[in-house]
Amino acid sequence: MIKFDTSHAHLQENIFDYQKAVTLAHTQLHEKSGAGNDFVGWVDWPKSYDHEEFERIKAAAKRLEGQCDVLLVCGIGGSYLGARAAIEMMRGLYCQNKPEVIFIGNTFSSTYFKQVEAYIQDKEIVLNVISKSGTTTETAMAFRMLKQLMEKKYSKEECQRRILATTDKARGTLKELADKEGYETFVIPDDIGGRYSVLTAVGLLPMALAGIDIDAVMKGFAQAYEDLKNPDLHDNPAYQYAVARRILENSGKDAEMLVTYEPQMAMIAEWWKQLFGESEGKEGKGILPCSATFSTDLHSLGQFIQEGKKMLYETLLLVEAPTLDGTFPSDAENLDNMNYLAGKSLDWVNKMACQGTLEAHEVTGDVPNLIITMPDMREETFGYMCYFFFKACAVSVYLLNVNPFNQPGVEVYKKNMFRLLGKN
Numbered sequence: 001m002i003k004f005d006t007s008h009a010h011l012q013e014n015i016f017d018y019q020k021a022v023t024l025a026h027t028q029l030h031e032k033s034g035a036g037n038d039f040v041g042w043v044d045w046p047k048s049y050d051h052e053e054f055e056r057i058k059a060a061a062k063r064l065e066g067q068c069d070v071l072l073v074c075g076i077g078g079s080y081l082g083a084r085a086a087i088e089m090m091r092g093l094y095c096q097n098k099p100e101v102i103f104i105g106n107t108f109s110s111t112y113f114k115q116v117e118a119y120i121q122d123k124e125i126v127l128n129v130i131s132k133s134g135t136t137t138e139t140a141m142a143f144r145m146l147k148q149l150m151e152k153k154y155s156k157e158e159c160q161r162r163i164l165a166t167t168d169k170a171r172g173t174l175k176e177l178a179d180k181e182g183y184e185t186f187v188i189p190d191d192i193g194g195r196y197s198v199l200t201a202v203g204l205l206p207m208a209l210a211g212i213d214i215d216a217v218m219k220g221f222a223q224a225y226e227d228l229k230n231p232d233l234h235d236n237p238a239y240q241y242a243v244a245r246r247i248l249e250n251s252g253k254d255a256e257m258l259v260t261y262e263p264q265m266a267m268i269a270e271w272w273k274q275l276f277g278e279s280e281g282k283e284g285k286g287i288l289p290c291s292a293t294f295s296t297d298l299h300s301l302g303q304f305i306q307e308g309k310k311m312l313y314e315t316l317l318l319v320e321a322p323t324l325d326g327t328f329p330s331d332a333e334n335l336d337n338m339n340y341l342a343g344k345s346l347d348w349v350n351k352m353a354c355q356g357t358l359e360a361h362e363v364t365g366d367v368p369n370l371i372i373t374m375p376d377m378r379e380e381t382f383g384y385m386c387y388f389f390f391k392a393c394a395v396s397v398y399l400l401n402v403n404p405f406n407q408p409g410v411e412v413y414k415k416n417m418f419r420l421l422g423k424n
């Protein structure tokens with residue numbers, strides 16, 4: 001379903017020379033014998049996920065269908081990015097179906113919170129708070145304020161219907177609070193870290209509440225599990241991508257720019273940045289993950305990519321069939337001289353821009369390009385793509401001799417912040 005192409009990357013080593021190291025990384029993942037092996041629950045999740053909970057997610061979505069104008073999804077990092085990436089990719093950015101989805105609890109910005117608060121005042125709302133620890137400050141602050149707002153607006157029983165908590169199965173502040181208040185709870189599994197959790201309740205509940213067919217998402221996820229379970233590099237595009245990254249790094253590329261040509265995929269890039277950045281960026285190692293949306297950013301970052309320091313390579317995340325398309329109209333007067341495009345499809349123009357840019361960057365600019373192609377931006381493809389990136393990331397990071405499943409560096413800012421906030 002996903003195709004991977006290195007023919008524009010000018011790799012200076014042979015991918016297949018890495019077979020031994022890849023087989024070892026694959027075995028460590030599947031046999032849970034590598035670094036961070038407490039957090040590899042996602043590897044078998046397409047098969048082993050909790051089917052009973054999955055049905056509860058669908059039931060909650062059905063129960064609340066048509067009852068909210070705005071779905072508030074309160075979380076940060078791995079408890080936020082996947083759900084947003086999924087919903088934006090599959091629904092597009094100006095979806096007219098209800099509910100509107102607003103993400104909150106992912107910033108300390110007072111203006112952001114107050115504007116959302118004012119915006120939802122007269123709207124029917126449902127709130128899904130998502131936090132494994134329950135103590136993440138951005139999320140906990142927003143949740144307290146939203147909870148109070150909802151308690152003013154709705155009865156206790158109605159709050160119990162409209163507030164859903166996704167958290168640890170047994171412990172933690174949020175689990176205790178939810179049980180005490182009588183909210184329905186959904187589980188973030190112990191052995192799946194935040195950035196690998198989008199196809200647990202963390203992402204599936206917001207997706208289902210937003211009207212997305214999560215059966216189809218899980219079908220694509222399971223398909224990827226089958227397609228990518230062979231360690232043979234000839235048969236495994238995710239592992240080819242994992243190796244290509246290391247080869248490009250060996251040739252002096254310190255940054256990987258994930259490029260999409262669809263604005264509704266911009267959050268996929270944000271999700272991908274956390275996945276690779278938190279998994280790989282430690283012990284002074286790693287490729288900096290960054291992103292761009294073309295052609296928009298060709299009018300800003302394009303200059304640097306074309307002629308700036310040769311420190312980066314691009315990974316194009318391309319889509320064969322757009323969700324919607326149209327035809328460019330002809331104009332009798334042609335005052336804007338645009339008639340040369342009359343009758344062409346809008347997506348064809350986007351594809352030609354991509355082709356021209358690839359040639360400009362690769363050939364003239366000497367910037368290697370890896371190409372990942374997906375058939376569309378629909379449910380099955382989303383599920384498939386998640387597993388593709390999970391496996392590619394974990395194996396790529398194992399090849400670097402780094403634990404892909406911890407994030408010790410994230411705690412440093414928190415310590416300083418808590419000291420300044422007077423938390424003991």
Ligand SMILES: O=P(O)(O)OC[C@H]1O[C@](O)(CO)[C@@H](O)[C@@H]1O
Pocket residue numbers: 076077078079130131132133134135136139194195278407410
């Ligand atoms: O679900 P929680 O505990 O609120 O954590 C959210 C995010 O915070 C981090 O721990 C980093 O601070 C991420 O790894 C995680 O995805």
